Amino acid sequence: MSDVPFVLVNFKQLTGKAATEVAVAFNELSLSIGRKYTIAVAVQPCDVGEVASNTDLPVFVHDIYSETPLYMLFNSGFFQSDRIGGILINHPQKRLGVKDMHRNFQCAKLKSISTIFAALDVAEAGRLNATYSPDYIAIENERLIGKELSIRNECPEVVDTAVRDIPNRILFGAGIRSAEDIQFVINNGASGVLLSSSVLAHHNPPVALRNMLDV
Numbered sequence: 001m002s003d004v005p006f007v008l009v010n011f012k013q014l015t016g017k018a019a020t021e022v023a024v025a026f027n028e029l030s031l032s033i034g035r036k037y038t039i040a041v042a043v044q045p046c047d048v049g050e051v052a053s054n055t056d057l058p059v060f061v062h063d064i065y066s067e068t069p070l071y072m073l074f075n076s077g078f079f080q081s082d083r084i085g086g087i088l089i090n091h092p093q094k095r096l097g098v099k100d101m102h103r104n105f106q107c108a109k110l111k112s113i114s115t116i117f118a119a120l121d122v123a124e125a126g127r128l129n130a131t132y133s134p135d136y137i138a139i140e141n142e143r144l145i146g147k148e149l150s151i152r153n154e155c156p157e158v159v160d161t162a163v164r165d166i167p168n169r170i171l172f173g174a175g176i177r178s179a180e181d182i183q184f185v186i187n188n189g190a191s192g193v194l195l196s197s198s199v200l201a202h203h204n205p206p207v208a209l210r211n212m213l214d215v
Contacts, residue, residue, distance in 0.1 A: 004035050005182075006136070006171065006192030007213065008060065008116070009199055010042045010091065019047045020054055025206040027055035033215045038192075042088045058085030060116065062094065086114030086135065090128070105132050116171070118194070122162045129168050137166060138194045140173035146197075151175030152184040163189035179214035 009026065011019050023041050030039040040058035043051050052059045061084075087108045090096045096104070101117075108115045115134035119125035120142040129137050139162055141155060151159065151172060162170050172185045173194035182193050195212065202208035 004038045005186050006040065007037050008040045008042055008171065008192070008194050009209065010088065010194060010196040011044070011200065012196055014200060015044050015047055019043055020050050022205050023051045023055050023057060026209060027057050029206050029210055030057060033213070036215060037213055040085050048084065052084055060085045060088045062088055062091065084113055086116065088116045088118065091118040122158060122165065125162060126166055129166050133168070136169045136171050136191065138171040138173055140194065141175055144174035148177060149175055150177050150181050152181055159185050159188045159190060179212055182212060
């Protein structure tokens with residue numbers, strides 16, 4: 001993995017043509033800013049092939065074992081591209097039980113693609129890291145999810161604690177509302193951020209992302 005700050009935009013329920021169009025625009029932004037950030041996207045399984053074939057971005061898929069015949073999807077050719085970044089597992093909109101987390105993780109390892117586990121707090125992040133040692137741990141603080149609150153104002157200590165106590169690359173999600181928030185977590189040791197509504201709810205997501213990255 002690169003040491004360049006990692007920015008993963010979770011498309012959640014944005015699918016189809018709209019998802020591809022936004023991903024293409026993010027790809028153009030990525031090309032224009034060089035190696036200042038690595039921009040990646042997390043999309044629904046139905047969009048993996050289209051987004052991967054139309055961009056040079058690392059493409060992650062939402063955890064899929066419990067909804068899709070995973071082995072069929074993994075062997076369909078979607079995951080053969082070296083642009084497929086991996087799987088985003090256990091994000092707050094789709095929390096998984098232990099069995100489904102394990103199945104997702106094992107299939108990712110089988111295909112040699114990366115894993116990002118999401119957690120609601122530092123304690124859960126530590127447990128997931130100890131169990132799976134994924135490529136990244138993403139912390140989406142439960143107090144901040146769905147709220148227009150800044151992690152640097154509301155709970156900056158979470159960043160210090162996570163970076164100090166978890167021996168892995170840490171991403172922060174909820175509470176990342178501005179360019180200042182991104183710089184705060186990166187300057188305090190985070191490897192990057194997980195974004196969604198702060199970018200996708202904007203009428204022009206590529207402009208919103210550019211502003212968030214201050215580039």
